[in-house]
Amino acid sequence: MPVxxxxxxxxxxxAIFERAGAPADLADxxxxxxxxxxxxxxxxxxxxxxxxxxxxxxxxxxxxxARPVVISExxxxxxxxxxxxLGQVTGAFAADLAIAKAKQHKVAAVSVVQxxxxxxxxxxxxxxxxxxxxxxxxxxxxxxxxxxxxxxxAAVLGTNPIAFSxxxxxxxxxxxxxxxxxxxxxxxxVAKARHELLPPDVICDRDGKPSRDPxxxxxxxxxxxxxxxxxYALAVIAELLSGPLAGADAFPGVTKRSxxxxxxxxxTVFRPFEEYAKAMAATLxxxxxxxxxxxxxxxxxxxxxxxxxxxxxxxxxIRLPADTWGALxxxxxxxxxxxxxxxxxxx
Amino acid sequence: MPVxxxxxxxxxxxAIFERAGAPADLADxxxxxxxxxxxxxxxxxxxxxxxxxxxxxxxxxxxxxARPVVISExxxxxxxxxxxxLGQVTGAFAADLAIAKAKQHKVAAVSVVQxxxxxxxxxxxxxxxxxxxxxxxxxxxxxxxxxxxxxxxAAVLGTNPIAFSxxxxxxxxxxxxxxxxxxxxxxxxVAKARHELLPPDVICDRDGKPSRDPxxxxxxxxxxxxxxxxxYALAVIAELLSGPLAGADAFPGVTKRSxxxxxxxxxTVFRPFEEYAKAMAATLxxxxxxxxxxxxxxxxxxxxxxxxxxxxxxxxxIRLPADTWGALxxxxxxxxxxxxxxxxxxx
Numbered sequence: 035m036p037v038x039x040x041x042x043x044x045x046x047x048x049a050i051f052e053r054a055g056a057p058a059d060l061a062d063x064x065x066x067x068x069x070x071x072x073x074x075x076x077x078x079x080x081x082x083x084x085x086x087x088x089x090x091x092x093x094x095x096x097x098x099x100a101r102p103v104v105i106s107e108x109x110x111x112x113x114x115x116x117x118x119x120l121g122q123v124t125g126a127f128a129a130d131l132a133i134a135k136a137k138q139h140k141v142a143a144v145s146v147v148q149x150x151x152x153x154x155x156x157x158x159x160x161x162x163x164x165x166x167x168x169x170x171x172x173x174x175x176x177x178x179x180x181x182x183x184x185x186x187x188a189a190v191l192g193t194n195p196i197a198f199s200x201x202x203x204x205x206x207x208x209x210x211x212x213x214x215x216x217x218x219x220x221x222x223x224v225a226k227a228r229h230e231l232l233p234p235d236v237i238c239d240r241d242g243k244p245s246r247d248p249x250x251x252x253x254x255x256x257x258x259x260x261x262x263x264x265x266y267a268l269a270v271i272a273e274l275l276s277g278p279l280a281g282a283d284a285f286p287g288v289t290k291r292s293x294x295x296x297x298x299x300x301x302t303v304f305r306p307f308e309e310y311a312k313a314m315a316a317t318l319x320x321x322x323x324x325x326x327x328x329x330x331x332x333x334x335x336x337x338x339x340x341x342x343x344x345x346x347x348x349x350x351x352i353r354l355p356a357d358t359w360g361a362l363x364x365x366x367x368x369x370x371x372x373x374x375x376x377x378x379x380x381x
Numbered sequence: 382m383p384v385x386x387x388x389x390x391x392x393x394x395x396a397i398f399e400r401a402g403a404p405a406d407l408a409d410x411x412x413x414x415x416x417x418x419x420x421x422x423x424x425x426x427x428x429x430x431x432x433x434x435x436x437x438x439x440x441x442x443x444x445x446x447a448r449p450v451v452i453s454e455x456x457x458x459x460x461x462x463x464x465x466x467l468g469q470v471t472g473a474f475a476a477d478l479a480i481a482k483a484k485q486h487k488v489a490a491v492s493v494v495q496x497x498x499x500x501x502x503x504x505x506x507x508x509x510x511x512x513x514x515x516x517x518x519x520x521x522x523x524x525x526x527x528x529x530x531x532x533x534x535a536a537v538l539g540t541n542p543i544a545f546s547x548x549x550x551x552x553x554x555x556x557x558x559x560x561x562x563x564x565x566x567x568x569x570x571v572a573k574a575r576h577e578l579l580p581p582d583v584i585c586d587r588d589g590k591p592s593r594d595p596x597x598x599x600x601x602x603x604x605x606x607x608x609x610x611x612x613y614a615l616a617v618i619a620e621l622l623s624g625p626l627a628g629a630d631a632f633p634g635v636t637k638r639s640x641x642x643x644x645x646x647x648x649t650v651f652r653p654f655e656e657y658a659k660a661m662a663a664t665l666x667x668x669x670x671x672x673x674x675x676x677x678x679x680x681x682x683x684x685x686x687x688x689x690x691x692x693x694x695x696x697x698x699i700r701l702p703a704d705t706w707g708a709l710x711x712x713x714x715x716x717x718x719x720x721x722x723x724x725x726x727x728x
Contacts, residue, residue, distance in 0.1 A: 108487060110486065110488045111487050111651070113651050113652075140455060140457055140458050140490070141457045141458060141488045141490045141644075142488065143487070143646045143650060168622070170517070170644075183668055183671050183680045185673055185676075185677035185680050185681065186668075186671035186673060186674055186680040187673060187674040187675075188671045188672055190668050190671045191668070198618045200621045200622070200626070208617060208618070208621060210614035210617070210618050212611045212614065242674070260608050260611055261607050261608025261609075261611065261612055262608075263683075264557075264607055264608065264612070265608055265611070266683070267559065267683035270555060270557070270668065270682055270683050271545045271547065271557050271683070273664060274661065275515070275547070277660065277664055278657055278660035278661045278664055279515065279547070279646075279651060280651055281651045281652040281656070281657075283660050283663070284652060284656060284660075297488070297517075297644055299490045299626075299644065301626060303458050304458070304460050304492045304627055304628045305628040305631060309628070309631060310625055310626070313624065313625035313628075313630050313631075314625045316625075317620060317621060317625055320537060321533075321537050321538070321617065324530055324533035324537045325533065325534050325535055326532055326533060326534060327529070327532055327533055330532035332532075333530045333531075333532050333533040334532070336610075336614035336617050336618070
């Protein structure tokens, strides 16, 4: 597999989006977020997505030079339009706005309408946690249903991800970032790219029959919610927060409606920083000290696998499946990006 | 099975708590919440709990005459001590405070320390939704671990419930209220009371072996998180929000520490009420119109089963298992409550 350093992959991503019409600062933001997702081990939300985003730009679903704008705001709330800018730009903009409000006024709620695909939410909620702000984020995808409700036989919800990041003064943020479907659509694409079967009970084919073939989902099938009625309930909450509450349907877009809901709380609103830091460390130690179950080496806290992947990939570089690298090279070639500037390391 | 009307069961509950030392208004609040949980179909968090709460009062873990108090507050935040008052009183107090702040200032975050067992969170978050406020609530139980972490072989977390209620102008609130364990401890107790086996993969015995016998958990075993690493991650988030963030460990109690975290957002902060109501109705209709999967009669939205149970039980009365009724009668007898005033209907 081709291996690239963080730096080379960021520069390549930047070059591609600049050639596709993004100003330098926006191309840079997208590159940072996508490569951060690769570093965290979530290749499904990293540079693998570039060909899809470039297609969306060509189709007019993403406007590469657009910038998100605040429609209305108070000290603790804001309604933002993404203006169909690159989703990674919009996600970071909205998160930064919520962080600033929470730092100044302790709590904040921000909704975003006309948001293009943002990818992995933890890329944004982690920004908050690293700055001392607890952040919750939910997205429902109104016009691209792919997940069936609990007890239902057709797709009506998105993968409706939710994320929660909590500042951890003693280490990496504690971060939950989950699709409320049993599997993320991105992971289905990765499985297809790797020619792998899916786990059982995560998708049905277009006829509603269980399948393990990634193509069965991509050819008109649907995803199942994770954890039965509990994951389904979370999916509905994400749909309602990012849709009816956020106001996504009031701002239809070129081809689809899409909303985001964020709430943020400054982490030392209830107690001094030193006490907070000490209590976090004690609680995380307590959880991690549990003896592992058979088949596990140790107990990890949420966000720890991503933190470890990041350390490892910063050192050893980011390995890309041949299919991904081929697709990236094709897109770069089409846009006139010279691939010689982005050295591939020996695997 | 004995059947009682809502009114008779509330009066009986009130009488028991008054005899146990609660002022009339607090006994009334507890009765309302417990019977509301029975009405919603969640017998595990209804009057079944009374003998346990009375024991906690005798043991000094619950102070029946205590009232929650605000320790510190801003326009949008508050730190509350439950003062080890009856948990249902504390939950309602904290929710009402968050509702009032969200109504006035759009967004609010409230943390509670020294909270006794509150029972079903939806009883509080639904109060918010019925008043036009979105509410999120999380509880971790610091000193009574009963759930293993993902990949771990011992209990370290509580059942760590989370709830989310969303106002629905066209009907009952949409409410998620889940234990992040694969099963609530209360449901294990109900299974034991009914002499039923548990579903597979929800508990282990004290030696870490999977079991379906409710007694295996009650005799030193532990619960598993729901949905694998996803449910575990939610459990950790609930633990951190209600513990280190809320400040629960800074206020130790008679025998245990316990915290609550609440976030509230006024539902029309991003758009006018009429638009919100219309978008909610459209989204819920869309979800409910999905054809049922084999084995299901229709697709329900979260909170709908509880709403239906409530309608049914308001009409037909609340049926109590003989064990529950026996335990209630015993407690009432010990406290000198004359059971003649609470008629049992024909089943």
